[in-house]
Amino acid sequence: MVAIYHYDDADRTLVRERVAQFRDQVDRRLSGALTEEEFRPLRLMNGLYLQLHAYMLRVAIPYGTVSADQMRVLAAIARRYDRDYGHFTTRQNIQFNWIKLEETPDLLHDLAQVDMHAIQTSGNVIRNVTADHYAGAAADELDDSRIYAEIIRQWSTLHPEFSFLPRKFKIAVTASATDRAALKVHDIGVRLHERDGAPGFEVMVGGGQGRTPMIAKTIRDFLPEHDLLSYLEAILRVYNRQGRRDNKYKARIKILVHDLGAAAFAAKVEAEWAEIKDGPLGLPEAEVARIRHHFQPPAFRDLDAPNSLHVAKARIDPAFARWLRINTHAHKQPGYAIVDVSLKPVGGIPGDATADQMDALADIAAQYSFDEIRVTHTQNLVLPHVEEGALHAVWQALGRHGLATPNVGLASDIISCPGMDYCSLATARSIPIAQAISTRLADLDAQEDLGVLGIKISGCINACGHHHVGHIGILGLEKNGQEYYQLTLGGDPGADASLGEVIGKSFSAGGIVDAVEKITVAYRALRTPGEAFIDAYRRLGPAPFKETLYAAA
Amino acid sequence: MPLLKNGTVTADPWHDGTAGLIVTLEQWRAQRDTLLARNVPLGLRLAPSDDVETVGDDARRFALIAIDFPAFTDGRPYSSARLLRERYGYDGELRATGQVLRDQLSFMQRCGFDAFEIANPNAAQDFAAAVGEISVVYQPAGDREPTIAASAHRAA
Ligand code: HEM
Numbered sequence: 001m002v003a004i005y006h007y008d009d010a011d012r013t014l015v016r017e018r019v020a021q022f023r024d025q026v027d028r029r030l031s032g033a034l035t036e037e038e039f040r041p042l043r044l045m046n047g048l049y050l051q052l053h054a055y056m057l058r059v060a061i062p063y064g065t066v067s068a069d070q071m072r073v074l075a076a077i078a079r080r081y082d083r084d085y086g087h088f089t090t091r092q093n094i095q096f097n098w099i100k101l102e103e104t105p106d107l108l109h110d111l112a113q114v115d116m117h118a119i120q121t122s123g124n125v126i127r128n129v130t131a132d133h134y135a136g137a138a139a140d141e142l143d144d145s146r147i148y149a150e151i152i153r154q155w156s157t158l159h160p161e162f163s164f165l166p167r168k169f170k171i172a173v174t175a176s177a178t179d180r181a182a183l184k185v186h187d188i189g190v191r192l193h194e195r196d197g198a199p200g201f202e203v204m205v206g207g208g209q210g211r212t213p214m215i216a217k218t219i220r221d222f223l224p225e226h227d228l229l230s231y232l233e234a235i236l237r238v239y240n241r242q243g244r245r246d247n248k249y250k251a252r253i254k255i256l257v258h259d260l261g262a263a264a265f266a267a268k269v270e271a272e273w274a275e276i277k278d279g280p281l282g283l284p285e286a287e288v289a290r291i292r293h294h295f296q297p298p299a300f301r302d303l304d305a306p307n308s309l310h311v312a313k314a315r316i317d318p319a320f321a322r323w324l325r326i327n328t329h330a331h332k333q334p335g336y337a338i339v340d341v342s343l344k345p346v347g348g349i350p351g352d353a354t355a356d357q358m359d360a361l362a363d364i365a366a367q368y369s370f371d372e373i374r375v376t377h378t379q380n381l382v383l384p385h386v387e388e389g390a391l392h393a394v395w396q397a398l399g400r401h402g403l404a405t406p407n408v409g410l411a412s413d414i415i416s417c418p419g420m421d422y423c424s425l426a427t428a429r430s431i432p433i434a435q436a437i438s439t440r441l442a443d444l445d446a447q448e449d450l451g452v453l454g455i456k457i458s459g460c461i462n463a464c465g466h467h468h469v470g471h472i473g474i475l476g477l478e479k480n481g482q483e484y485y486q487l488t489l490g491g492d493p494g495a496d497a498s499l500g501e502v503i504g505k506s507f508s509a510g511g512i513v514d515a516v517e518k519i520t521v522a523y524r525a526l527r528t529p530g531e532a533f534i535d536a537y538r539r540l541g542p543a544p545f546k547e548t549l550y551a552a553a
Numbered sequence: 554m555p556l557l558k559n560g561t562v563t564a565d566p567w568h569d570g571t572a573g574l575i576v577t578l579e580q581w582r583a584q585r586d587t588l589l590a591r592n593v594p595l596g597l598r599l600a601p602s603d604d605v606e607t608v609g610d611d612a613r614r615f616a617l618i619a620i621d622f623p624a625f626t627d628g629r630p631y632s633s634a635r636l637l638r639e640r641y642g643y644d645g646e647l648r649a650t651g652q653v654l655r656d657q658l659s660f661m662q663r664c665g666f667d668a669f670e671i672a673n674p675n676a677a678q679d680f681a682a683a684v685g686e687i688s689v690v691y692q693p694a695g696d697r698e699p700t701i702a703a704s705a706h707r708a709a
């Protein structure tokens with residue numbers, strides 16, 4: 001059985017009824033009974049946006065876990081309702097860009113057959129809950145963060161009190177010291193840890209990107225497991241009542257936390273929580289156990305004498321060896337590995353996958369990874385549980401479908417939003433910039449030498465491409481019909497999160513590619529042995545980079 | 554404006570003042586004792602920004618509390634409603650006024666509203682359809698339906 005949350009009758013009833021409900025809403029919109037203004041929040045609560053050229057539908061992939069069967073349905077949807085591809089996003093979702101309004105109820109019906117939906121993937125509601133994409137597999141985790149993400153997903157689904165919040169609301173969960181979910185740029189970040197052997201959470205509030213980026217503040221070091229939902233409800237209630245509704249640019253919880261100050265905000269939450277903590281939202285151990293049951297580890301084989309075929313193959317095949325070094329990750333189960341599947345081929349569109357690639361991945365996952373696939377917030381995919389002895393076969397199979405680019409975490413593993421190519425809010429193109437940079441920096445030896453380097457690109461100040469937390473961040477803007485690109489350095493989404501700083505005047509579309517290359521050259525010259533880009537930047541500050549970029553000009 | 558109560562369209566006895574006197578939160582705070590001394594049923598009209606804490610346990614003194622939705626996207630009244638019902642023990646008529654639309658009725662009902670001023674001529678049919686659309690709930694709210702989790706544990 002795949003370690004995903006298996007819907008029971010009640011979960012299924014909710015999704016099916018929701019499809020019927022939306023079908024009726026679409027009918028009423030098409031007949032004119034609903035105005036676009038009235039329909040808008042309804043379609044948004046079902047993930048349907050109106051974009052530049054067509055409707056865009058965002059499908060929820062809670063905490064990024066998707067089964068092989070579900071992936072096949074996503075492929076079928078790409079073929080039937082879109083143009084044979086889908087786009088994996090930084091929120092562990094998938095978006096389809098070419099959707100017809102009248103077909104969406106059928107599409108949602110198809111999704112429901114494999115327990116999928118688009119509920120709360122947009123709108124001013126609690127969005128799809130994200131988690132560590134290595135959950136349940138990573139050697140360094142304390143527990144499977146998806147258990148708590150699922151508990152939060154259920155609590156937040158069609159929450160009657162919080163369906164018209166001041167603004168969208170994003171929650172991320174991790175259960176490891178390494179933050180792979182960018183907790184500190186979420187409205188709420190929840191980190192599982194232990195105190196005296198008991199599980200509990202650090203609760204961070206008020207992070208976010210967009211036009212006013214902020215790093216979340218910790219308002220609770222240790223919240224007992226039992227209190228998770230009542231505490232979240234208290235935070236949401238304070239926000240729902242006191243968050244600003246007069247100006248949508250000031251409506252996120254980060255502004256409330258900032259204006260009140262974290263301590264005063266925390267005091268309001270604690271006061272509200274004191275009233276409800278003994279109420280019906282308490283999380284009994286039996287309920288955690290019920291959810292945990294869905295995330296049982298797969299039937300790993302006992303591999304005491306590990307199969308070292310991959311080691312032998314790596315010795316004779318440097319391309320395989322490189323992929324092993326870069327695209328695999330330590331697994332908690334001896335003899336297994338986590339495989340990163342890059343959706344960033346050189347010159348490609350970050351996060352795009354064709355229907356054929358999705359089908360191929362489903363087959364590979366079925367054969368080699370207990371039917372499981374993950375979506376990462378860096379727009380890549382993961383095969384979480386691959387036996388080491390099968391790594392070479394997996395590498396070959398992925399390679400046949402253009403899915404084995406050995407660049408995960410490296411310079412060409414670029415996050416980019418859709419930008420001007422699709423998005424009605426864009427001020428500049430972002431995909432073509434990503435393509436040009438990845439082509440410029442394509443050399444794999446050079447990339448490996450550069451090491452971990454996050455380049456992130458957004459096509460407007462909404463920051464969907466995470467540029468604020470890019471080691472190198474690029475923001476596309478526009479003036480007098482001319483695109484230009486602002487460069488920031490030193491951002492980081494990890495446990496030690498920081499926001500990038502603008503380091504000088506902006507660049508043209510061509511100039512930004514040169515600028516990125518110059519920064520990599522400067523970094524190579526300035527680093528100490530083994531020093532990562534972000535560490536070098538933190539040590540050196542912007543001055544030497546400014547000099548390379550602007551002095552000679 | 555038609556009033557929908559218990560699923561049917563009914564005449565609004567507060568409309569012409571026969572049922573009692575409706576006051577704002579400001580009036581209530583300024584003239585609480587005089588109003589109580591008049592010995593007539595009282596209704597309270599709340600704006601989304603009104604702090605229901607300032608009504609507190611006095612909530613029970615009202616026969617009607619009406620909360621305004623100036624726009625259906627203003628979600629504050631949902632919290633006000635839950636607090637009145639769950640924290641301050643209010644069990645009189647809790648009415649939604651303003652931009653009350655069919656597709657929000659079930660959320661309103663779950664938070665404790667039981668009366669709706671709704672412009673739609675098909676209000677009664679709409680209401681019946683709307684509140685039946687989703688028959689299961691994940692989280693407890695004022696309605697105290699058994700949640701999906703609670704049912705699962707009961708079945709186990
Ligand atoms: C194409 C249609 C899209 C539209 C219209 C759109 C719109 C927006 C807006 C308006 C914001 C700013 C919200 C705020 O600051 O309050 C935002 C933020 C964000 N969006 Fe998008 N977006 C789109 C696509 C995407 C895609 C494809 C991704 C993932 C790759 C994405 C992920 C995010 C993230 C991560 C943020 C910033 C985090 C935050 O502060 O919430 N969006 N989006």
Ligand code: SF4
Nearest residue numbers: 417423426459460464
């Ligand atoms: S950052 Fe701007 S351009 Fe890019 S997807 Fe978001 S809203 Fe669109």
